[in-house]
Amino acid sequence: MNGKLIVFEGVEGCGKTTQMQLCCQWLQSAGVSVVMTREPGGTELGLHLRRLLLEKSDNKPIAELTELLLYAADRAQHVAQELKPNLARGKFILCDRYTDSTIAYQGYGRGLSMDIINQLNDIATGGLESDLTIWLDVDAEVGLSRKRGEEVGLDRIEQEAIAFHRRVQQGYAELAASQPARIFRVDGSLDKETVQLTIQEILRDRLSSWNKI
Numbered sequence: 001m002n003g004k005l006i007v008f009e010g011v012e013g014c015g016k017t018t019q020m021q022l023c024c025q026w027l028q029s030a031g032v033s034v035v036m037t038r039e040p041g042g043t044e045l046g047l048h049l050r051r052l053l054l055e056k057s058d059n060k061p062i063a064e065l066t067e068l069l070l071y072a073a074d075r076a077q078h079v080a081q082e083l084k085p086n087l088a089r090g091k092f093i094l095c096d097r098y099t100d101s102t103i104a105y106q107g108y109g110r111g112l113s114m115d116i117i118n119q120l121n122d123i124a125t126g127g128l129e130s131d132l133t134i135w136l137d138v139d140a141e142v143g144l145s146r147k148r149g150e151e152v153g154l155d156r157i158e159q160e161a162i163a164f165h166r167r168v169q170q171g172y173a174e175l176a177a178s179q180p181a182r183i184f185r186v187d188g189s190l191d192k193e194t195v196q197l198t199i200q201e202i203l204r205d206r207l208s209s210w211n212k213i
């Protein structure tokens with residue numbers, strides 16, 4: 001049986017990691033074979049790229065096109081090494097960020113050409129789309145203030161101006177509106193348990209239509 005690719009998307013601090021972990025526990029307790037992964041950094045090579053992409057660079061900024069290509073390289077490796085083999089094994093993959101992040105961040109956030117972004121997404125994925133994307137909808141300010149409450153400092157992307165994060169958030173809103181069958185909006189501003197129950201409802205619905213449980 002073919003596996004499924006479930007992606008979690010949203011601005012910094014919207015709750016992706018928190019909700020993925022809760023989903024993983026819930027699915028495993030229902031007997032589903034789950035793999036958790038992320039972009040960037042879902043492979044050994046990708047971990048090197050993740051460090052390059054997220055570390056603070058005070059005096060040698062990464063050019064916007066270079067950034068786009070590094071994310072594409074990370075994705076190509078991730079698709080080849082992790083996503084396709086695990087889907088072929090029938091795994092249920094929970095993935096932290098995928099192609100929609102590039103559209104939201106490099107497209108809406110940075111203003112790079114959507115045409116080039118779409119082409120690169122196609123090349124990197126070989127056409128592999130998510131079966132379902134959960135967009136955790138949280139205001140950019142709320143997400144960032146959650147991150148500021150944590151011990152670790154903000155990474156290179158989190159340090160971008162608030163206007164950048166607002167454009168990213170707008171990007172997600174437009175993506176979700178344009179692809180309602182694939183991208184599900186979940187109100188991520190509610191408490192963790194309520195958000196999780198909403199996601200479980202969506203997944204339960206999908207799982208029964210996929211005849212998984």
Ligand SMILES: Nc1ncnc2c1ncn2[C@@H]1O[C@H](COP(=O)(O)OP(=O)(O)OP(=O)(O)O)[C@@H](O)[C@H]1O
Nearest residue numbers: 011012013014015016017018019146188190191192
């Ligand atoms: N629904 C929620 N309400 C309040 N705080 C939350 C909620 N969900 C997560 N948090 C807290 O907000 C912070 C960010 O959550 P989390 O790491 O899950 O977000 P993320 O989307 O994975 O962030 P990043 O983009 O940095 O990976 C954490 O401290 C987490 O405990």
Ligand SMILES: [Mg+2]
Nearest residue numbers: 016017018096
């Ligand atoms: Mg996270």
